[in-house]
Amino acid sequence: MKKYKFGLLSLLIFIFGIFISCEEAEDFTTSLATEDVLYLSGERVRLLGRILTTQAVNATDHGFYIATNESFTQPLIISLGQRTNPGRFIGEASGLQVDQRYFVKSFLALEGEMLFGNIIELNTLTPAATGLQPNNGRFGEIINILGRNFTADTRVFFGNTEGQVVGIDFESRIRVRIPVAEAPVVTIRVVSQGREMVVSEVFEYTTGTYRKISDFPGSQRFFNNVFLQSGKDFYVGLGTERGLSFNSQFWKFDVLAQQWQQVPFEGTPLRFAFNSTQYFGSGSVLLDRFPFFLVPDFWKLESDGSFTRLPDLPFVEANALAYELDGQLYVAGGENGFGRETYRYSPATGNWMRVNNTPFRVTRATISFVYEGKIYILNPETRELFAYTPSTDTWSFVTNYPGQPGGTGGFGLVVDGRAYIGMEFRSNRIWELNLSNMNWALKNDFPGIIQASNAGVFLHDGLIYFLRSADLQLQGPMEMWEFDPKGFN
Amino acid sequence: MFQRFILVALILLVSSCIDPYRISLPEGQRLLTVDGFITTDFGPHRITLTRSDTYGSVFEGLIRPVSQATVAVRDSQGEVTFLVEMEPGIYETPRSFRAEVGRSYILQITLQDGKAYTSLPETVNPVPAIDSLSYRSVQIATDSRVENRSGVQILASFRDPADQTNFYYWRTVPGTFVVVANPELHTFPPDHPTNPRGPNPKDCCATCFLVDPSRITGFSIASDEDFNGLSNRLPVAFIEDNGLRFKRTYRAQIQQLGISAQAHRFLRLVEQQVSLTGSVFDQPPANIRGNMISLSDPDETVLGYFIAASVDTKQIYIENERLQFLQTPRIIPDDCRTVPGAVVDPPADWNPPRN
Numbered sequence: 067m068k069k070y071k072f073g074l075l076s077l078l079i080f081i082f083g084i085f086i087s088c089e090e091a092e093d094f095t096t097s098l099a100t101e102d103v104l105y106l107s108g109e110r111v112r113l114l115g116r117i118l119t120t121q122a123v124n125a126t127d128h129g130f131y132i133a134t135n136e137s138f139t140q141p142l143i144i145s146l147g148q149r150t151n152p153g154r155f156i157g158e159a160s161g162l163q164v165d166q167r168y169f170v171k172s173f174l175a176l177e178g179e180m181l182f183g184n185i186i187e188l189n190t191l192t193p194a195a196t197g198l199q200p201n202n203g204r205f206g207e208i209i210n211i212l213g214r215n216f217t218a219d220t221r222v223f224f225g226n227t228e229g230q231v232v233g234i235d236f237e238s239r240i241r242v243r244i245p246v247a248e249a250p251v252v253t254i255r256v257v258s259q260g261r262e263m264v265v266s267e268v269f270e271y272t273t274g275t276y277r278k279i280s281d282f283p284g285s286q287r288f289f290n291n292v293f294l295q296s297g298k299d300f301y302v303g304l305g306t307e308r309g310l311s312f313n314s315q316f317w318k319f320d321v322l323a324q325q326w327q328q329v330p331f332e333g334t335p336l337r338f339a340f341n342s343t344q345y346f347g348s349g350s351v352l353l354d355r356f357p358f359f360l361v362p363d364f365w366k367l368e369s370d371g372s373f374t375r376l377p378d379l380p381f382v383e384a385n386a387l388a389y390e391l392d393g394q395l396y397v398a399g400g401e402n403g404f405g406r407e408t409y410r411y412s413p414a415t416g417n418w419m420r421v422n423n424t425p426f427r428v429t430r431a432t433i434s435f436v437y438e439g440k441i442y443i444l445n446p447e448t449r450e451l452f453a454y455t456p457s458t459d460t461w462s463f464v465t466n467y468p469g470q471p472g473g474t475g476g477f478g479l480v481v482d483g484r485a486y487i488g489m490e491f492r493s494n495r496i497w498e499l500n501l502s503n504m505n506w507a508l509k510n511d512f513p514g515i516i517q518a519s520n521a522g523v524f525l526h527d528g529l530i531y532f533l534r535s536a537d538l539q540l541q542g543p544m545e546m547w548e549f550d551p552k553g554f555n
Numbered sequence: 556m557f558q559r560f561i562l563v564a565l566i567l568l569v570s571s572c573i574d575p576y577r578i579s580l581p582e583g584q585r586l587l588t589v590d591g592f593i594t595t596d597f598g599p600h601r602i603t604l605t606r607s608d609t610y611g612s613v614f615e616g617l618i619r620p621v622s623q624a625t626v627a628v629r630d631s632q633g634e635v636t637f638l639v640e641m642e643p644g645i646y647e648t649p650r651s652f653r654a655e656v657g658r659s660y661i662l663q664i665t666l667q668d669g670k671a672y673t674s675l676p677e678t679v680n681p682v683p684a685i686d687s688l689s690y691r692s693v694q695i696a697t698d699s700r701v702e703n704r705s706g707v708q709i710l711a712s713f714r715d716p717a718d719q720t721n722f723y724y725w726r727t728v729p730g731t732f733v734v735v736a737n738p739e740l741h742t743f744p745p746d747h748p749t750n751p752r753g754p755n756p757k758d759c760c761a762t763c764f765l766v767d768p769s770r771i772t773g774f775s776i777a778s779d780e781d782f783n784g785l786s787n788r789l790p791v792a793f794i795e796d797n798g799l800r801f802k803r804t805y806r807a808q809i810q811q812l813g814i815s816a817q818a819h820r821f822l823r824l825v826e827q828q829v830s831l832t833g834s835v836f837d838q839p840p841a842n843i844r845g846n847m848i849s850l851s852d853p854d855e856t857v858l859g860y861f862i863a864a865s866v867d868t869k870q871i872y873i874e875n876e877r878l879q880f881l882q883t884p885r886i887i888p889d890d891c892r893t894v895p896g897a898v899v900d901p902p903a904d905w906n907p908p909r910n
Contacts, residue, residue, distance in 0.1 A: 104673050104848070105661065107633050114675070114848070154853035191633045214633035236627055236663070238635035 100172040100183035108164035108215035115172035117152040125149040127175040130157040191215040193258040202507035204272035211240040217258040225252035247271040250554040274509035275553025282544035283326045292341035293522030294367045302522040340388040385429045399428035422459045435478030477523040583609040589859035594866040599647035620644020625665040662861040675846040677863035682813025686712045688871040692879040705880035706795040717784025722819035725775040725791035728808035734763040735802040736891035763891035798885035805873040812864035821860045872907040
């Protein structure tokens with residue numbers, strides 16, 4: 067029995083000894099790492115540090131040192147305050163000098179002892195201004211200047227006039243309010259921490275001036291009429307007078323003398339006829355809108371101001387779109403057929419032939435313009451601009467129109483490689499398309515009444531003229547307006 | 556005897572009163588999850604932001620997209636590219652955007668509530684070109700005595716550059732395959748008034764083209780520590796035969812990406828986690844820390860990893876007659892255009908090699 071008790075006691079002492087002997091004195095160490103540079107720009111840096119330990123730390127402060135020298139004399143200190151838990155911490159500093167070498171290290175203040183992490187070397191980045199968005203606008207509007215590493219003190223100059231910086235997003239996009247114009251086209255300068263950057267793109271102030279140059283010498287209002295041009299002489303005629311009676315005559319406006327003169331016409335009065343600059347034809351001889359009673363009449367305005375009747379058309383159409391390319395006449399769409407068929411007339415042979423259909427239904431209300439041997443047409447629904455190349459007989463997409471969708475009845479004309487599109491029904495806007503780089507810019511708004519249609523549109527000497535025929539409920543004569551796309555005031 | 560019976564009955568009565576034990580689990584957090592990468596190919600590159608679901612004793616919710624966030628990619632030169640939200644939670648770079656080798660990129664996210672997140676910088680490392688792709692038919696044993704799984708293993712041949720430490724990541728872009736149908740076997744519907752299930756062969760169409768609708772894309776990774784500077788031929792993808800894919804021709808497209816060591820480590824851990832089988836030898840399940848950090852709380856768990864990588868892409872046409880193991884073909888007794896997404900015209904760049 068004694069032997070048994072002795073054995074049991076020995077076993078307990080042995081087990082107790084094992085447990086006692088397994089206790090080791092704990093030795094905790096705390097390490098600190100300057101892990102990474104999370105963000106670096108011209109003047110800002112965001113740093114990531116980490117405290118590595120298996121126990122809580124009682125740090126009175128932690129953060130980062132930043133200095134221009136490796137010995138960290140006169141450092142900029144990012145102090146993140148007390149810290150008890152190990153793990154990651156992020157510090158951020160701004161106000162650094164651009165394009166400057168810096169050294170950074172993390173620190174941890176532990177009960178009088180200062181612990182430092184590894185040193186990382188970095189170079190702050192250089193600011194750059196790369197572009198404008200958009201590159202045009204008017205006084206008071208806000209545009210974006212794109213680039214990188216813009217500093218908080220960035221200033222923007224339009225020519226010599228400073229614009230108000232509204233904000234800088236992600237140090238890469240400056241929102242700036244356009245100042246008063248000192249010239250129609252100015253260079254944009256951006257200054258960050260004394261460094262001047264010139265944006266390669268120039269900025270264009272919104273231009274375009276309007277002037278009413280003449281009232282029509284009568285009370286007539288032309289609708290569904292045709293308009294033609296021969297040099298300085300603009301012709302408007304046929305169609306209806308307020309939709310109540312046919313207008314059987316033409317009127318000529320001499321833009322240099324600014325005088326109106328009535329011109330007799332011996333043909334049948336028409337409405338819904340097509341017209342290009344010199345040619346017009348077909349259309350309906352009934353006053354009712356429907357049904358059409360269409361005729362194949364075909365006329366040409368001669369350079370001496372007389373009208374020549376040409377052989378009848380091989381088709382009839384109402385409200386077709388017509389344009390002249392390389393001396394040949396094209397007639398497209400209309401409301402009588404399926405709206406896309408296109409005919410080409412060769413004045414040399416007098417022959418008509420079918421060419422490729424337009425990519426969508428067109429009428430004379432479709433905005434179109436001719437440039438460098440191509441016709442451009444605008445789909446009012448999709449706002450897509452298409453171009454027709456006669457040599458290949460193909461249509462191709464060009465660009466999208468930024469104006470309002472659904473607009474018809476506007477005009478399109480080209481002056482010095484820039485197309486001017488707009489003045490659709492109930493619109494006072496004109497857009498400019500730079501055909502060399504497909505850049506769109508809005509022009510100044512038309513100051514006249516918008517309850518009117520364009521009874522005639524003409525181009526002379528770099529200026530656009532349009533005859534406005536007001537809606538029936540409005541008083542007053544038709545007005546001839548002059549639009550100078552480059553006008554600046 | 557009766558007393559014993561009463562005693563037994565009482566014991567049974569007491570023992571049958573078992574209360575269900577309800578486990579009260581702490582509600583998990585809805586963690587921000589970032590998924591996406593940018594490469595040296597032209598965009599659009601896609602970043603997806605979601606909130607993870609919580610866990611509990613029942614299914615409690617859905618993975619929700621994180622909408623209306625400001626998402627931007629910034630390179631080491633300070634160039635910022637903003638991403639546009641195309642669908643809820645899906646943000647895309649412009650088409651013109653492409654990463655450049657040697658630059659590092661960070662992903663910056665600002666949520667609608669003002670919380671900001673950033674990734675750690677990811678440097679774009681160069682990747683060698685894929686010299687060629689090849690394939691072989693493989694069979695995988697299953698529990699079924701009757702049928703084994705089979706599929707096609709794709710192998711990439713490339714030469715690893717000796718002067719760099721390279722980490723590889725291979726992805727399969729959704730492939731395109733010929734859908735073979737049997738319109739001549741088409742029958743009337745069972746409720747046809749005169750000829751239920753009677754033959755009603757169709758003239759068109761027996762073959763269509765379909766982009767593989769499978770949403771599960773496998774991946775492979777490797778580091779060059781075992782083959783630095785050597786020419787290699789490694790299995791990089793496996794496409795399982797579902798009875799439809801390999802009835803004629805399947806075009807697989809493989810991306811070989813050069814990623815950072817950190818991204819490789821992350822994907823290796825993901826690979827380990829997704830290959831858990833439930834055995835005692837498995838790795839313990841765990842959340843894998845990515846490279847996204849909350850600026851307001853660096854210890855906040857953000858799931859996912861933003862990868863910036865260089866890429867080389869190659870495609871290979873897999874022909875049915877060259878496959879040793881095939882599943883029983885699935886019969887489509889109808890016009891192949893009835894298969895959702897199938898079209899008659901081949902893709903513009905469909906050009907299988909002629910034998």
